Amino acid sequence: MKRSIKWVVVALILVLVIGGVLRAIGARRAHQAAAAASAKPAETLIELSAADVVRAKRRELAETLPVSGTLRAVDSAQLKARVAGELIGLTVREGDTVKAGQVIARIDPIEFHSRMRQAQEQADSARAQAEVAQRNYDNNRALVDQGFISRTALDTSQSNLNAALATHRAALAAVDVMRKSLDDTVLKSPINGQVSQRFAQPGERVGIDAKVIEVVDLSRIEVEATLAAADSVAVRVGQRATLQIEGGGALDPKSGERSVGATVVRVNPTAQAGSRSVLVYLELDRSTGFRQGLFAQGSIDVGRTDTLALPLTAVRTDKPAPYVQLVTEGRIVHRQVETGLRGQANGQTMIAVRGIDEGAVVVAGSVGTLRDGTAVRLAPVAASGGTPAAARSAP
Known part of the structure; x- marks a missing residue:
């Protein structure tokens, strides 16, 4: 009896020990789970101001084509x-x-005067011979x-007369040639303008x-561009362009800007050999202050399209x-x-997009790349003040 009580007590002690251990x-x-839960960082929340987002809208885009080229008269x-001869004057x-x-200049005419007299003398001699042949x-x-004579003799006289007349006409033509050479x-300038180079x-x-010289008329300037x-x-005659001239160009007294408008006046129908590029000619709206050979760059307005666009x-x-x-x-x-x-739309470069809905909120380019799934919150418009995106821990 005492032994069975002893075993019962031992069993109770073991149960109590095992329960305490468990x-x-x-x-x-x-405790570890609570510590881990308390140590887990709060989810990061990005607050975006009104300046940090843009909305996808339908806009009328001015479709432009970049262009560059050289100014030429x-x-x-x-x-x-x-x-040929000695250049004088x-x-x-x-x-x-x-x-x-x-x-502009002259070629020494002494030699040509002598040749002119020689040709004239030869013409006079040929005329005298023609007169003799005519009398015969x-x-x-x-x-x-x-x-008194046969018809054959008359035919011979006719042939001699024809030859003499032909010789006289040839001599007169030589006189005309020498007069032209004289x-x-x-040397006279063919156009109004300024001397750009003396050779x-x-x-x-x-x-x-x-x-001898090169003359350019700067009253009309055009840009020879390669496309x-x-x-x-897409380029057509009559399309408008806006260009910036190398070195700033001349200041427009009306607009106060250094850019200048231009119009497409010609499109070369033949592509250049080798590069297969096409030359396009744009006439500047104003030529004051510009020089031949300056570099110009800008864009041609080739059309307008209404489409969903983003910056x-x-x-x-x-x-x-x-x-x-x-977002x-x-x-x-x-x-x-x-x-x-x-x-271009409102002075900003836009691009047409597909794959999002109109009115969708998109993070602007001024904000860096955010991880997919990042929590964000749009700041109230009145309180945004145009501040950049700021990260803070969620409460």
Whole structure:
């Protein structure tokens, strides 16, 4: 009996010990879970101001085409020597103003005067021979009518007369040629303008077609621009363009801006060999203060399109496909979009997008990349004050 009581007591003690151990383990686990829960950081909440987001809206985009080229005068001419000889009387230099028909220089005419006299003397000699042949022919014809000579002799006289007349006409033509050469010794400016370059010096012997000076008329300036063949398809005569000229150009007294308007006046129908590019010519609205050879760049307005658009900076390209950071139900969602044409709206570069709804709230490009699923909150408009996005722990 005593032994059975002893075993019962031992069993009770074991049960109590085991229960205490189990309770201690449970308490430790609960404590660890509570400690882990208390140590877990609060979810980060990004507060976005009104300046940190944009809304997708339908906008009328001005479809533009970037263009660049070189300024050149519409009217320019290179004055070349039409005869060979010593250049005399050249006094104009770069920057001098000349008029159309103004004598610029001369080729020494002494040799050409001598040739002119020689050709005239030869013409006079040929005329005298033609007169002799004419008298012989008239005499032989009278003799043939009287029957004193044969018809063959008259035919010979006719041939001699024709040859003499032809020789006389050839001599007169030579006189005309020499007269033209003598006139060509005087070099005159073909257009009004300014001398842009002088290629020869007084006293220098120049050959035929040797360049003497170049004259440019700066009253009308155009831009010779090069476009890719695919881009040139959209360009039409009459389209408007806005250009900026190298070095700032001339200040427009009306608008106070240094940009200048231009109009497409010609499109070359042939692509250039090798590059396959197409030349487009734009005439400037004003030419004052510009010089030939300056560099110009800008854009041509090739059309307008009404489409859903976002600022170009709001479309992210750090992934294989373009996407936007969409704000949906207080979370950031990376939404892939399809982009279209670029254009200008209210002075800002916009891009057409597809894949989001009109009115969707998108994080602006001024805000950095946010992780997909990040919690965000839009600050009240009155309290935003245009401050940048700020991160703070959720309460």
